[in-house]
Amino acid sequence: EVQLVESGGGLVQPGGSLRLSCAASGLTFSSFWMHWVRQAPGKGLEWVSRIDSGGSSTIYADSVKGRFTISRDNAKNTLYLQMNSLRAEDTAVYYCARGLFRDDYTPWGQGTLVTVSS
């Protein structure tokens, strides 16, 4: 089955760190650019970061630049998001998403909830 499964979310205090994972199956993971997108409770979708297929090129939203790091392990078919210096406004469901749009587009996973609170 073609799917993306996010994990690693949880409750963390402000200033803390968390690493999210996205396990890909049923697709040639190493061929695709990958993205993280988040959705704060009751809010819209916000793009967070993108990594190219080889892992050498990354870009970030201004809201997370310098605090978050995207990476990937193509041997493990897994995407990561290292989140440091977390703030209350980072509270959201985090989704991973494939970058290439065509008819075989991989559905987004259910996401993983990150709650930043003391």
Added chain:
Amino acid sequence: DIQMTQSPSSLSASAGDRVTITCRASLGISNSLAWYQQKPGEAPKLLLFAASRLKSGVPSRFSGSGSGPDYTLTISSLQPEDSATYYCQQYYSASWTFGQGTKVEIK
């Protein structure tokens, strides 16, 4: 960054009605536009890409059109199961941006 302006923010229509949602980009995006449907508690689901290409399995009552900076999602005959929030998204830029969303309710 490319800004996406989506309207309306919400609408209420009856089953069988024709519904249109618009999305305007701050610059031309060469049809690099996707539309998603999101129901409460679920992940966004891709409906269309390349502005007008319907993803397989999506009902044909959904259609997309547009060019340059202006795009439209149309539901030709609204069904009760179409109650959801719809988002446009540009992928012309490597840093994606999304519209603010349109909540569609069935009267």
